[in-house]
Amino acid sequence: MSNPPLLEVEGLTVEFETYGGVVKAVRGVDFTVEAGEVMAIVGESGCGKSVTVQSLMGIIPMPPGRITAGSARLNGAELLGLEPRAANAFRGKEIGMIFQDPMTSLNPTMTIGDQIAETLKVHRGIPGQQAFESAIKLLEMTHIPEARKRATQYPFEFSGGMLQRAMIAQSLACSPSLLIADEPTTALDVTIQAQLLDLTNTLQAQDAMAVILITHDLAVVARTAQKVCVMYAGQIIEHGSVDDIFYQSAHPYTLGLKSAMPSNIGDREKSLDPIPGSPPDLFSPPLGCGYAPRCPHAMRVCHEENPPFFKDSNNTGHATRCWLQAPNAPSVPELYQSNKIASDGA
Amino acid sequence: MFRYTLGRLLSGVITVWFIATATFLAMHAVPGDPLMNEKATTAEIRENLARKYGLDRPLPEQYVIYLSNMIQGDFGISFTQQNRRVNDIIKDHFPVSAALGILAITFAALGGILWGAITALYRNQLPDIIIMFLVILGISVPSFVFAALGQLLLVNLNQWFGTSILPVAGWGTFSHMLMPSLVLGLGTMALLTRLMRSSMLEVVNEDFIKTAKAKGLSPQRIFFKHQLRNAILPVVTVLGPQIAAITTGGFVVELVFAIPGLGRYFVQAVQQLDYTVIMGTTVFYGAFLVLMVILVDIIYGFIDPRVRLK
Numbered sequence: 001m002s003n004p005p006l007l008e009v010e011g012l013t014v015e016f017e018t019y020g021g022v023v024k025a026v027r028g029v030d031f032t033v034e035a036g037e038v039m040a041i042v043g044e045s046g047c048g049k050s051v052t053v054q055s056l057m058g059i060i061p062m063p064p065g066r067i068t069a070g071s072a073r074l075n076g077a078e079l080l081g082l083e084p085r086a087a088n089a090f091r092g093k094e095i096g097m098i099f100q101d102p103m104t105s106l107n108p109t110m111t112i113g114d115q116i117a118e119t120l121k122v123h124r125g126i127p128g129q130q131a132f133e134s135a136i137k138l139l140e141m142t143h144i145p146e147a148r149k150r151a152t153q154y155p156f157e158f159s160g161g162m163l164q165r166a167m168i169a170q171s172l173a174c175s176p177s178l179l180i181a182d183e184p185t186t187a188l189d190v191t192i193q194a195q196l197l198d199l200t201n202t203l204q205a206q207d208a209m210a211v212i213l214i215t216h217d218l219a220v221v222a223r224t225a226q227k228v229c230v231m232y233a234g235q236i237i238e239h240g241s242v243d244d245i246f247y248q249s250a251h252p253y254t255l256g257l258k259s260a261m262p263s264n265i266g267d268r269e270k271s272l273d274p275i276p277g278s279p280p281d282l283f284s285p286p287l288g289c290g291y292a293p294r295c296p297h298a299m300r301v302c303h304e305e306n307p308p309f310f311k312d313s314n315n316t317g318h319a320t321r322c323w324l325q326a327p328n329a330p331s332v333p334e335l336y337q338s339n340k341i342a343s344d345g346a
Numbered sequence: 347m348f349r350y351t352l353g354r355l356l357s358g359v360i361t362v363w364f365i366a367t368a369t370f371l372a373m374h375a376v377p378g379d380p381l382m383n384e385k386a387t388t389a390e391i392r393e394n395l396a397r398k399y400g401l402d403r404p405l406p407e408q409y410v411i412y413l414s415n416m417i418q419g420d421f422g423i424s425f426t427q428q429n430r431r432v433n434d435i436i437k438d439h440f441p442v443s444a445a446l447g448i449l450a451i452t453f454a455a456l457g458g459i460l461w462g463a464i465t466a467l468y469r470n471q472l473p474d475i476i477i478m479f480l481v482i483l484g485i486s487v488p489s490f491v492f493a494a495l496g497q498l499l500l501v502n503l504n505q506w507f508g509t510s511i512l513p514v515a516g517w518g519t520f521s522h523m524l525m526p527s528l529v530l531g532l533g534t535m536a537l538l539t540r541l542m543r544s545s546m547l548e549v550v551n552e553d554f555i556k557t558a559k560a561k562g563l564s565p566q567r568i569f570f571k572h573q574l575r576n577a578i579l580p581v582v583t584v585l586g587p588q589i590a591a592i593t594t595g596g597f598v599v600e601l602v603f604a605i606p607g608l609g610r611y612f613v614q615a616v617q618q619l620d621y622t623v624i625m626g627t628t629v630f631y632g633a634f635l636v637l638m639v640i641l642v643d644i645i646y647g648f649i650d651p652r653v654r655l656k
Contacts, residue, residue, distance in 0.1 A: 059559045084565055092562030099560075104553040109575050109650060118571075119561050154651040170561070 004076060005032040006210050007056075007178060012070035012080075014048070014055050017063060021283045025051045027234040028070070033227075035177065036208040038201075040221040040242075042257070043231035046279060049214045052231070053180045055080070057097055058087045074178065093123040096171030100183040102163035106155040112139070112166050113151025119173040138169035142199060161192035165199070172203065178210045185220060197224055218261050222246060230254050233280050233290030240318030248312065250320040253291045289322070297324060347647060347654055354643055358636040365632035366416060369625050370409055380425040380619045399425065399621075412625065421626030426618050432626035435611055440630070442517065443600070443607035447593030449523050450531035454588070457535040459581060462542020463574065469547065477539065484536025492529045493602035500525055515604045526603040530596050534588050538581055545577040552576070579650055586642030590635035 014026040026048040033039050041049045054060045056072050056079055072079045074094060079087075099105040107115060116138055117131035126134065132151065139147035142165040155163060164184060171179060181200065185193040201224055204211050213225060221228055221242065228245040230238040230253065238251040249255050256275040277294035280286050289295070292302040301323050310325035312318035323329055381395050396402045400411060415422060421432035461481075465474040500514045513522050549555065550573065558568045597609025608627065615623035647654035 054556075057560050059556055088562040088564060090562070091560055097557075097560040099553060099557060101553060105557045107554045107558070107572050107576070108652065110571070118563065122561070122563055122567070156652050167557075170557075 006035040006037075007033040007072065007074050007212075009052075009056070009072045010070055012052060012055065012072060013068045014051050014060065014065060015068055016065050023282050024285050025065075025234055025282060026055070027285060029231075029234075029236055031229050031236065031239065033178065033210050033212060035210055036204075037227060038204060038211045038213060038225045039227040039229065040213045040215060040225035041229045041231055042215055042218065042221055044216055044279065046282075047231045048234040049216075049231055050182050053097075053182060053212060053214060057091055057095065057180065058082060058084075059091075088122075092119050092171075092176075093174045094176055095178045095180060096174070096176040097180045097182065098164070098167045098171050098184045101187045102160055102167050103155075103187070105167060106163060108155055111152050111154055112158065116151075116166070116170045116173055119170060123174050134173070135169070138173055139166065141172075141203070142166070142169045144169070160188050161196065164188060164192075164196055168196070168200065168203070172207075172209075175207060176209065178212065179204070180212045180214075182214045183216070184213070185217070186215070193220070200224070218246075218257060230257070233285065234282055235290065235321065237291065237321045238319070240312065241316060244312065244316060244318035248314075248318060250312070250318070250325055251291075251322045252295045252297050252324070256294075299323060299330075350647065350654075351640075351644060354640045358633075358640050361636050362629065362633045366413065366625070366629045367409075369628045369632075370412060373619075373621060373624055374405060374408075376619065378619060380621055416625075416629065421629075422622035424615075424623050425620045426615075426623075427620075432622050435623065436608065436626065436630055439606055439608040439611060442605060443593055443596060443609060446523060446527050446530060446596055446600070446605065446607060447589065449527035450592050450596070451534065451585070451589050452531075453528055454531035454534035454538055454592070455581070455585060457531070458538025459542050459578065461535070461539040462581075463546055463577075465539065465543045466546030466550070466577075467569075478543075481536040481539050484532050485540075488598075489529060489533060490598045490602060492532055493526070493599050496525045496529045497602070515602075517603075517605045522603075522605075526596075526599050526605060530592055530599045534592060537588070538584070541584065542577065542581050545580045546573065549573050549577045575649065579646070582642060582646050582649060586639035587635070589638045589642075590631070593634065594631045 009032070010030050012026055012029040013024075016023040016025055029048070029052055031039070041052065043049050051060060051065075055065070055067050058079070067080055070080065074090060077090075079090065106112070110118075113132050113135045116135035117126075117128070120126045120131040120134055121128065124131075136147045136151045139151055144150050144162060144165050150158075150162075150166075155166075158166060168184075179200075184200070185196055188196065197220060200211065203209070211224075213220070215221060225242050228240065228242050229236045230245065230251065232253050238245065238249070238254050240248070245254060246258070249258060253275070256273075259273040260275060262272055275294055280290050280293065286292065286303070288301070288303040288305055289298075289307055292298040295302065305323075307321045307323045307326070309319040309321050310327075312320070312325075379401065380399075381392055381401070393402070400408060403411075412422075419433070421436070424430045424432060424435065427435075461477050465477045468474045497514050500512050503512070504510050504514070512525055513519075514525075516522055555568060555572060558572045563572075594609070594612075596607060597613055599605075600607040600609050611623060612627045612631075614620070615627065643653075
């Protein structure tokens with residue numbers, strides 16, 4: 001630990017006040033991102049991935065949203081609870097962000113070039129024409145053909161993939177040290193996805209920029225990330241290197257996600273195994289592990305007490321919030337046996 | 347853009363022709379005729395008059411004459427106002443209505459956009475609640491009530507200051523126009539406020555506003571550069587018909603404030619079945635409405651590139 005991490009998030013807790021009650025969307029999330037590293041956050045819809053990163057940027061609607069606890073430090077400077085003016089000193093400058101749906105994420109009545117140039121004008125004080133020239137260079141950098149002509153066009157004249165390239169160009173305008181990509185390829189088809197991921201990888205490597213990639217697509221994670229956080233019901237339930245998560249998966253939820261993933265290697269007739277049930281109601285989060293009701297290996301303690309992180313014995317930073325990883329926990333074969341006996345008896 | 351404008355103009359001409367035909371047919375379908383009001387007419391005099399105005403000819407022939415005169419810009423002579431040409435009536439009185447209407451729509455548009463933006467900014471807070479209450483009043487109270495109240499206010503103000511701040515009624519100077527145009531524009535202002543408010547609230551939740559925030563833009567910049575322009579589009583859309591409605595529908599306000607506008611002649615003509623005046627003013631108003639809608643469409647193209655370039 002020679003250098004402090006680029007981004008350090010501790011105990012982030014976010015709630016939303018709704019008519020139905022208080023939704024505890026993010027329940028104490030910790031993670032760190034080192035400079036130049038790609039970290040993926042995976043999890044199913046509604047698990048709090050987007051809320052986590054959007055609260056870092058200060059762009060969750062408040063009210064109804066509120067950050068009730070936690071801190072997030074970028075190079076040691078606190079990000080949470082800033083006044084808009086102070087927050088704007090890093091938004092778009094130190095941290096760039098791309099969104100899920102490029103079709104709606106750009107202003108329909110402003111040219112692409114102007115929208116990219118705007119970031120440069122605001123943060124760098126670059127005058128209009130010069131900022132527009134830089135915008136054209138940024139578009140060229142993201143491999144948009146005829147960038148000069150394209151810069152004078154409006155979002156409706158772009159295809160989805162082109163728009164996402166423009167979004168990337170816009171978010172990279174001020175060479176941020178961190179790029180947050182909130183499901184950047186979900187709305188796009190697979191070919192475009194691959195192109196964009198390659199593009200982001202190249203640009204990330206060029207500038208040694210760190211990336212937080214939010215996705216529910218494990219294939220995307222395997223392709224791009226070095227570190228992975230798996231989120232479930234507002235908490236990180238497993239984190240570690242991409243190899244740890246894929247080959248040493250320790251949490252039953254991670255295993256469930258993996259077996260629900262299609263593969264083109266091996267038996268094509270094999271059906272996908274969806275995880276039965278649905279995530280818990282975050283109006284009243286469960287006492288124990290959020291996954292326990294869906295978990296095939298759940299024990300009594302899982303329903304009663306939320307597990308802490310148990311570190312992997314390899315000491316690679318791989319840790320799992322699961323009682324099965326506790327030193328005194330029964331091994332899975334034992335459990336399997338006892339479950340089988342129980343179900344046979346019933 | 348040129349082709350777009352040309353296309354709109356062409357369809358406008360067809361619309362006006364349609365209005366002209368419909369008016370002609372509807373008027374002749376109404377029982378009675380303009381000569382029935384003539385006192386002490388013998389059959390002979392009636393026949394002479396009918397011949398003079400061409401009413402003795404078959405309907406298709408009348409229609410052709412009417413249409414060909416109209417194309418040459420001649421709306422004929424009034425039946426009830428001796429020897430007064432319809433063109434002269436329009437020429438004398440329409441500028442008055444138009445001036446009043448333009449000022450009214452200016453009040454309405456500026457007020458509507460301003461109040462709408464304010465209510466959206468202060469959503470569910472005191473300014474919003476107060477303005478939205480006034481908006482309901484503005485929409486539901488008819489204009490003649492506002493007209494009378496406006497006059498009462500002016501009378502009291504003038505008495506208070508002991509001098510004539512603004513004239514209570516009449517026509518002639520710019521100060522004569524202020525109160526009636528405000529009264530005339532009030533309903534539209536209320537309507538536009540509501541429209542602007544809902545449109546602003548819709549735009550606030552758009553993804554691109556989130557993007558703008560994530561870019562680190564100041565709230566002022568987001569408001570003016572990203573929110574306002576996109577929110578104004580639906581307001582501009584209804585502006586065309588509203589301009590026409592205000593300019594043509596102002597006759598009650600014109601009556602209360604004793605303004606010599608075209609509205610009065612229009613209503614009078616209908617009551618007296620003054621064929622030429624009805625047809626002339628209706629077609630004129632129709633053409634005006636069509637022109638305003640086209641004008642707004644063109645303005646819309648400047649605001650929204652999606653309209654301009656497609």
